[in-house]
Amino acid sequence: MKNFNLQKRQLCDIQGRLFELALKNGYDCPAFIKTFMNSHSAIALDDTYDRLQWAGEEYILEELNEESGGLKKAGETYSIEVMYWAGYLYRYWHYYTSESSKEIYKIADAKTINECWLGFHTLDIEMAIDDLKELYMQKQEEKALSL
Secondary structure (H helix, E strand, O other): OOOOOHHHHHHHHHHHHHHHHHHHOOEOHHHHHHHHHOOHHHHHHHOOOOHHHHOOHHHHHHHHHHHHOOOOEOOOOOOHHHHHHHHHHHHHHHHHHOOOHHHHHHHOOHHHHHHHHHHHOOOOHHHHHHHHHHHHHHHHHHHHHHO
């Protein structure tokens, strides 16, 4: 991708570490991902520049917990590898397509990411994103045909 500079790479890493931290803190992984991707925190990270981008994963998690009125503890967990990859992938996806976190989550929710991780995490990240978008389109076509 053109213009994928160090700052963007660092933000991908911060978001990956944020998702790992959610797992380490015992939060329900699918619920955390859904809450984050639809949050003001995600909107701030989608922005060209926002102070939250450099706050670090601990602060972002604290902000999200406060914003959501308390993140769901326990429940379903994903591996630490899935969580890091999901966080990194979602942030990269925003830079790659300019889609918002909310739009991205509609295309590839937590369940989809978890199910696809094994086959997709070794792909070039842009190829993985393109494949996830293709899977979404196929599902939409199947839904339309079944009506």
